Structure formats: structure tokens, C-alpha cells
Amino acid sequence: MKVLGKVAVITGGARGFGKAFSEALLKRGAKVCFADIDVSGGQQSQRELAAKFGETSVHFVKCDVAKEEEFRDLFRECLSKFKKINIMVNNAGILDEAGWEKCIDVNMTAMMRGTYLALEKMNPENGGEGGTIINVSSFAGLYPAHFLPAYVATKHGILGFTRSLAMDPLYQSQGIQLATLCPAFASTNMVTDIIQGEAGSRQKILYPDVAIKITENMGICSVADITDGFIELVEKENCNGDVLLIDKKNGKQYQFVNKTTS
Ligand SMILES: NC(=O)C1=CN([C@@H]2O[C@H](COP(=O)(O)OP(=O)(O)OC[C@H]3O[C@@H](n4cnc5c(N)ncnc54)[C@H](O)[C@@H]3O)[C@@H](O)[C@H]2O)C=CC1
Numbered sequence: 001m002k003v004l005g006k007v008a009v010i011t012g013g014a015r016g017f018g019k020a021f022s023e024a025l026l027k028r029g030a031k032v033c034f035a036d037i038d039v040s041g042g043q044q045s046q047r048e049l050a051a052k053f054g055e056t057s058v059h060f061v062k063c064d065v066a067k068e069e070e071f072r073d074l075f076r077e078c079l080s081k082f083k084k085i086n087i088m089v090n091n092a093g094i095l096d097e098a099g100w101e102k103c104i105d106v107n108m109t110a111m112m113r114g115t116y117l118a119l120e121k122m123n124p125e126n127g128g129e130g131g132t133i134i135n136v137s138s139f140a141g142l143y144p145a146h147f148l149p150a151y152v153a154t155k156h157g158i159l160g161f162t163r164s165l166a167m168d169p170l171y172q173s174q175g176i177q178l179a180t181l182c183p184a185f186a187s188t189n190m191v192t193d194i195i196q197g198e199a200g201s202r203q204k205i206l207y208p209d210v211a212i213k214i215t216e217n218m219g220i221c222s223v224a225d226i227t228d229g230f231i232e233l234v235e236k237e238n239c240n241g242d243v244l245l246i247d248k249k250n251g252k253q254y255q256f257v258n259k260t261t262s
């Protein structure tokens, strides 16, 4: 897709990947409506991005994606401000093995809701123009990790859900593409808080000693490495059904290149 002039909705955009993805799209001439549960972080990012790309290009919406009405309001607000939605990025995610139910609500249920809402708004029969939906899974969507079982379950779910919808001829006929991004460890707060031992962060994973060994072996990607893969997916002419794994040692690797089971 050519990004210039398109409108994107990005969840979890106050920091980390979501903020970097917002900036990368703005740089290429898109308008971005980003959402986050973190109001002060969101407002701060809004100020920074507006200073670089203009007040009229970027809009922050306070939204807890686990709350259906707030998610619906996000779409309403984006449409009222920017009139269309061409790119949807379900990026908001948490890691919390002790609070695994919340992990399912945010990583899985909200990702599904965001996808269904985007499909509705992108449908040409509803006035949409088609579009691209990128769902952010993880290396943990492709491989097990006994220090993150609930997180792994949600990330496998994202992969299965997104690949399945990508096979549906209905959405293909509407000009809608769906792809999955699978980053390995990257240097956002989700990882750095644990490494630096920020209060409560290590309680969110099991077996931290195993986890640190694995990060040492695999290495840690920069946010720029992951953003580069994200933009590659969005800008591809056909990203439908793609699963892009990115890790420090091997870089970008497309998985399941024979996309369908038929
Ligand atoms: N950092 C990493 O190594 C990897 C991260 N991921 C995934 O990338 C996505 C982004 O993560 P990071 O940027 O690393 O994390 P992060 O923790 O830096 O950023 C996540 C953002 O999502 C927001 N958020 C959390 N719950 C929310 C909710 N209920 N509603 C709205 N916003 C909410 C947070 O406030 C935060 O701004 C997540 O889905 C994560 O699982 C995937 C693979 C690797």
C-alpha cells in the first residue's frame, strides 16, 4: 500500500513499538490516530509527534482496548476527525503471567475486536476503501516458552486468527489484507523494565533466570529493526497472509510462505 494520504489507527501508541510505528507512518505522509490506556504518556507522544508532523496529522485517543465501548469510540473519533481508516494496527499488548486473564483480554480479545471493527469500517459497502490490518504477535506466536505460557497462548492465537481471516475470499474481494508481525525480544519497556528490575516487572514472568539466558542467546532487537519490518509489510503491494518474524541474529524472515492449506 502507498502510505501517503492514508489514515491509520494504532493501539498502544503512547510508547514502544506503537509510538515508533506511528512516527514511521507520519514520516511517510499518513495521518495517525493512536490510542492508549496511558493518558499522560499518550499526551506526551501527541505533543512530540504534533511538533514534528503538525497538529492536524496526529490525534491521541484515551482508550482501554479491553473495554468494548472505548474501542468503538476510538473508531468513531478517528472517522469523525480523519473521515476514513486505511490501516489498522492492533499493537497494544501486555505481559502478565500472574494476571493471565487480563493478558487474554488485552492481547487476544481486544485484538479480535479491533480487527472486526476495522473490517467493518474498511468494507466498501460501508463506505470504506479496503485497507491493511497488521496484528502484532511475537516470536512467542510461533514457538513455545515455558516462562511465558499465557502470553505465548495469546500470541499463537493472534497468528491463527489473522492467518485464517486472510484466507477469506470475502475480505480479499473487499480489498482488505491482513498480516502478522512477529518480533523477537526488542528494547521497549516490556523487556527493559524486566532486565532493569523495575518494581513488579519480574513477577510478570516465570523463571526469570531462564528468560535472561534466552535473551542473551537470541539478542535484543532495536525498535528501529522492528519498525523497518512493520513498514515493509504495510508498503508491500500484497502482504495478505504474511507472517513476518524478526530477530536479532537472522533479521526479517517470512514464515509459512505457502500461505494457505489448499
Ligand atoms: N518488546 C518486545 O520484545 C516484544 C513486544 N511484542 C508485542 O509488541 C506490542 C507492543 O509492545 P511494546 O511496545 O514492546 O510494549 P510497551 O509496554 O512498551 O508498550 C505497550 C503499550 O500498550 C499500552 N497498553 C497496554 N494495555 C493497554 C490497553 N488495555 N489499552 C490500550 N493500550 C494499552 C501501554 O500503555 C503501552 O503504551 C505488544 O503486543 C507486545 O506483546 C512482541 C514481540 C516482542
Ligand SMILES: CCCCCC(=O)/C=C/C=C\C/C=C\C/C=C\CCCC(=O)O
Residues within 6 Å of the ligand: 095, 137, 138, 139, 140, 145, 183, 184, 185, 186, 190, 191, 194, 195, 205, 208, 209, 211, 212, 214, 215
Ligand atoms: C522467546 C519469547 C520471545 C518473546 C518476546 C516477546 O514477545 C516479549 C517479551 C517480553 C519480555 C521478555 C521477558 C523476559 C526476558 C527479559 C528479561 C529477563 C531478565 C530476568 C533477570 O533476572 O534479569
